[in-house]
Amino acid sequence: MNAAARDLTPPPAAEIEADVADALAEDLGGGDVTAELLPDSADIAYLLCKEDAVICGRPWFDACHRALDPQVEIDWKVAEGDRVAKGTVLATLRGRSRALVSAERASLNFLQTLSGTATVTAQYVAAVAGTGTRILDTRKTLPGLRLAQKYAVRCGGGVNHRIGLFDAVMLKENHIRAAGSLVAAIRHARERHPGLPLIVEVETLDQLREALTEGCDRILIDDFDAATRREAVRIARAAPFAGRIPLEVSGGVDLDGLRAIAQDGVDCISIGALTKHVRAIDLSLKLGPPPG
Incomplete structure (x- = not known):
């Protein structure tokens, strides 16, 4: 699949931020009572893809984590639209442990759903190549x-x-x-x-x-x-x-x-x-x- 032939322009930032605000409000409510049990110290995390896929949704994933920790560092190992194999580490993150855990579900929900759509689309596109x-x-x-x-x-x-x-x-x-x-x-x-x-x-x-x-x-x-x-x-x-x-x-x-x-x-x-x-x-x- 040729990334240059695809339009990888995401929706406007305001649209992404609105999606993320809704998702975090839905998940966090009055606060993450489980994450409060963790020490609020610096930590590292990694994002693992557990099946072959076309990756899509990085802007939403990033926005979820930055909404809760503006200083989080996200080091992506793959580009948006890349096809990856099962077992690929997609990114590493450095930030506050509570924020990493609190943003986890919402960020994964966006990434897994949009990657699912991109992956299925790629199968249909390949079928008519x-x-x-x-x-x-x-x-x-x-x-x-x-x-x-x-x-x-x-x-x-x-x-x-x-x-x-x-x-x-x-x-x-x-x-x-x-x-x-x-x-x-x-x-x-x-x-x-x-x-x-x-x-x-x-x-x-x-x-x-x-x-x-x-x-x-x-x-x-x-x-x-x-x-x-x-x-x-x-x-x-x-x-x-x-x-x-x-x-x-x-x-x-x-x-x-x-x-x-x-x-x-x-x-x-x-x-x-x-x-x-x-x-x-x-x-x-x-x-x-x-x-x-």
């Missing part, structure tokens, strides 16, 4: 962590779909029915929001031809069978359309069938499972020097 198809995420994110999870998708080599309901117009079955026709829906959307990207979901090849003729920024062919999908690609690539509008596949896509869909020639495949089916990476933070 060489086809030219891009892997997109969806809005099926954990409440309150959308920007964080979409950043993790980018760390894994994926591409963000729209962030929310405000930054792109996406016409689906209900919008088309309410407007009276697909063409009417497209024209109304262009009139109301001329500066926003327009994505149109089609259910038939006739609707596909209408969307291609009327024009939009991307066409979503949702739940087409393989033969219809290949015909959709042929139509979109042929004259007079010449592949100007990308085709996106969504709905019922799993890792096993992913490459076959990409090889049909579609431009994008959106995968809700990247952010919806989260399996956290196994990490631990231990007081003391790293082994070896």
Whole structure:
């Protein structure tokens, strides 16, 4: 995986700090009564990755620890977006023992969750390597962590779909029915929001031809069978359309069938499972020097 080809720009610092403030307030409440049993002296800790993973979430991890100990020293051994093997020491920390222990859970929660999203995304990206198809995420994110999870998708080599309901117009079955026709829906959307990207979901090849003729920024062919999908690609690539509008596949896509869909020639495949089916990476933070 080429880090240079990925957008590793994290969300704004204010967003990360707000995420961290919520997480620490939830965990600490009125104070860490167990950490109070420890001497509040300088100590060292190390962060261990216990399975193969793509690492993501360093800004949140760092912010958790610095919120409780501004003088903590964090020495990362790996970069954001790196693929690491089981048993890798990711970082060492030097700071106050109470603060290290109090920040442990919140910092690991961010790192393990975002690394999980990045790791799964990397698997999907690898499955379509060489086809030219891009892997997109969806809005099926954990409440309150959308920007964080979409950043993790980018760390894994994926591409963000729209962030929310405000930054792109996406016409689906209900919008088309309410407007009276697909063409009417497209024209109304262009009139109301001329500066926003327009994505149109089609259910038939006739609707596909209408969307291609009327024009939009991307066409979503949702739940087409393989033969219809290949015909959709042929139509979109042929004259007079010449592949100007990308085709996106969504709905019922799993890792096993992913490459076959990409090889049909579609431009994008959106995968809700990247952010919806989260399996956290196994990490631990231990007081003391790293082994070896």
